[in-house]
Amino acid sequence: MNKRNEKKQNLTMIIEMLRRYGAMTQARLKEYCGLQASTVSYLVSDLKQYGVIKDSGAEIQQQPKIGKPGNVIELDNNDSQFLGMYVEDEFIDVYLIGIDGTTINEERISMAEASVKETVMKTVKRKISANPHISGIGIAIKAIVYTDGTVKSAQRFGPDKKRRNWSFSGLLSGLQRAYPQIPIIVENDANSIAELYNYNCKREKKDIIVYLMNKEPFGIGCGLLMDGRLYRGARGAAGEIPDSASVIKDIDIKNMDDRTFLETIIKYITPYVFGAAAFLDPECIVFTGSCLNGLVSYCEELMSDISAKTGIPMTAESVDILNPAKGAALLVIDKYVANLVNEVAMG
Numbered sequence: 005m006n007k008r009n010e011k012k013q014n015l016t017m018i019i020e021m022l023r024r025y026g027a028m029t030q031a032r033l034k035e036y037c038g039l040q041a042s043t044v045s046y047l048v049s050d051l052k053q054y055g056v057i058k059d060s061g062a063e064i065q066q067q068p069k070i071g072k073p074g075n076v077i078e079l080d081n082n083d084s085q086f087l088g089m090y091v092e093d094e095f096i097d098v099y100l101i102g103i104d105g106t107t108i109n110e111e112r113i114s115m116a117e118a119s120v121k122e123t124v125m126k127t128v129k130r131k132i133s134a135n136p137h138i139s140g141i142g143i144a145i146k147a148i149v150y151t152d153g154t155v156k157s158a159q160r161f162g163p164d165k166k167r168r169n170w171s172f173s174g175l176l177s178g179l180q181r182a183y184p185q186i187p188i189i190v191e192n193d194a195n196s197i198a199e200l201y202n203y204n205c206k207r208e209k210k211d212i213i214v215y216l217m218n219k220e221p222f223g224i225g226c227g228l229l230m231d232g233r234l235y236r237g238a239r240g241a242a243g244e245i246p247d248s249a250s251v252i253k254d255i256d257i258k259n260m261d262d263r264t265f266l267e268t269i270i271k272y273i274t275p276y277v278f279g280a281a282a283f284l285d286p287e288c289i290v291f292t293g294s295c296l297n298g299l300v301s302y303c304e305e306l307m308s309d310i311s312a313k314t315g316i317p318m319t320a321e322s323v324d325i326l327n328p329a330k331g332a333a334l335l336v337i338d339k340y341v342a343n344l345v346n347e348v349a350m351g
Contacts, residue, residue, distance in 0.1 A: 029074030088333025142332030144196040196331030198227030217293035
């Protein structure tokens with residue numbers, strides 16, 4: 005490995021450890037990264053010059069108590085903040101996330117216009133105008149996002165409760181033209197949740213399957229994390245359950261109670277869960293989405309038999325905890341860090 009690539013690798017590792025575990029001393033950072041103290045010192049100095057790392061002002065006494073207490077360093081959220089958005093049928097969830105993953109603020113914006121693109125563009129413009137520190141934009145949507153950036157949009161309910169095709173055509177390219185100086189991604193919502201779940205686990209799980217199950221409007225999504233990275237497949241549609249809408253053709257959603265509906269969906273996806281467990285052998289399988297509102301424990305109960313048969317831990321989490329908007333922000337932070345590290349290494 006040449007010196008420049010080695011430096012890029014070490015810079016990435018330092019930022020990653022601070023993202024995972026939060027503020028720490030350089031001595032502790034040295035332990036996490038397995039680097040020499042002098043290497044950590046000059047790399048941290050470089051990152052401070054780029055406004056990525058700052059001294060927290062705290063001190064921690066080293067063990068054993070020899071010499072001066074260690075100064076604590078942390079990622080600097082003041083200069084590097086990221087916009088995460090989740091496009092729903094009637095609203096957009098908007099998160100402002102620091103580079104360390106901390107939620108700075110969040111809000112829900114009503115979808116007044118029929119055009120998704122128009123609403124997203126207006127929201128981004130307003131947010132960036134109010135905050136010059138936004139360094140990246142991540143957008144999670146309920147649609148397949150192909151590897152070439154094409155969004156396969158489905159029919160959705162608009163503000164007027166009528167079903168229509170909501171076109172995402174030109175959204176990514178339009179944002180990139182408007183804000184060429186910052187990284188921007190558009191990602192599937194289930195993939196965004198897989199990234200968020202992994203981040204919440206301090207990225208210590210390498211293989212995860214996430215099922216996102218929504219009731220109104222109905223939809224089932226799947227996110228795959230393989231060897232610590234999102235696995236999208238050749239086109240970007242890996243993990244998607246084909247024709248999942250067919251499951252509700254013969255049932256009356258509005259007159260079915262939430263518990264019965266969840267039972268129906270779990271029964272439908274069980275063969276897919278078994279297949280995925282057998283082929284991919286993940287560390288865990290996660291269930292989330294509006295179908296689980298108030299029924300997280302019941303969902304885990306329903307999946308306990310499959311978990312026992314496959315030997316794979318299965319868990320359920322509220323969509324309030326696993327909001328795709330935050331996951332999309334984390335994904336664009338990855339892209340920002342990669343660009344930053346390359347710049348620092350070249351400097």
